[in-house]
Amino acid sequence: MDTSYQRLDTSEADLLADFLTDGTWPFHGPAVPDRDTVGQRVLDGHYDGDDSRTFWIVEGGEKAGLIRLFDLADAGEGGTPLFDLRIAPAHRGRGLGGRALAWLTAYLFTEFPDLRRIEGTTRRDNHAMRRAFRSHGYAKEAHYRDAWPGEQGRVHDAVGYAILRRDWLSGTITLPDWNDEAPTT
Ligand SMILES: CC(C)(COP(=O)(O)OP(=O)(O)OC[C@H]1O[C@@H](n2cnc3c(N)ncnc32)[C@H](O)[C@@H]1OP(=O)(O)O)[C@@H](O)C(=O)NCCC(=O)NCCS
Structure with a gap:
């Protein structure tokens, strides 16, 4: 099926609120923003502004997912953009x-020719996101113990992945040197 990526328009606050409040987001923490908050964030440039851009993932004419890119203001000047990727429940697990x-x-x-790297962090048990990272040139760079507050007071580990421009261009994955500490005597 055809997939396209369409930039969110500021007139689409209601559609965005529908998408966010209709879906379940088990790895995004308990807080689902209410409709008013979504509307205010659209006005404030949280989804599209100097520092962020948001795209619908449209499949077969349906809004099946959302990509929010952020920390863009200094992308290419040493900064590293991050992203939030959400596929609607009915569309998960099909490659989208x-x-x-x-x-x-x-x-x-x-878009940012001087950008050297892109980062993404997820919860340790988000196996689909972790596999997607590994399948698309991202290397695990970080493991943060007890860093991700979950439901009912639970905490989870968080894991950080990144892709380098030079790896993306060459189709390779450069792994960090994990054994770079001098042995203790
Ligand atoms: C995480 C998410 C973006 C992945 O997108 P998706 O369309 O469901 O996943 P895909 O079908 O593209 O599969 C990606 C990989 O994960 C694997 N996978 C898919 N669902 C899986 C599952 N439930 N458990 C384990 N692996 C799974 C696929 O086999 C594929 O592996 P491969 O690359 O080795 O072939 C999507 O499930 C989602 O939006 N989840 C809720 C929001 C979220 O967690 N976002 C990420 C926040 S950081």
């Missing part, structure tokens, strides 16, 4: 998230 990750990676490296 992986393809969206490939698309947003190419989009950022193309």
Whole structure:
């Protein structure tokens, strides 16, 4: 099925609120923003402004997912953009998230020619997101213990991945040197 990526228009606050409040987001913490908050954030440039851009993932004419790119203001001047990727529950597990990750990676490296790297963090048990990272050129760079507050007072580990422009261009994955500490005597 055809997939396209369409920039969010500021007139689409209601559609965005529908998308966010209709879906379940098990790895985004308990707080689902209410409609008024979504509307205010659209006005404030949280989704589209100097520092962020948001795209619908449209499949077969349906809004099946959302990509929010942020920390863009200093992208290419040493800064590293981040993203939030959400596929609506009915569309998960069919390759859309992986393809969206490939698309947003190419989009950022193309839009910001001096950008060296893109980062993404997720919860340790978000297996689909972790596999998508691994399948699309991202390397695990960080493991943060007890860093992700969950439901009912639980905490989870968080894991950080990143892709380098030079790896993206060459189709390789450069792994960090994890054994770079001098042995203790
Ligand atoms: C995480 C998410 C973006 C992945 O998108 P998706 O369309 O569901 O995933 P895909 O079908 O593209 O699959 C990506 C990979 O995960 C695997 N996968 C898919 N669902 C899985 C599951 N439930 N458990 C384990 N692996 C899974 C696929 O086999 C694929 O692996 P491969 O790359 O080795 O072939 C999507 O499920 C989602 O939006 N989840 C809720 C929001 C979220 O967690 N966003 C990420 C926040 S950081």
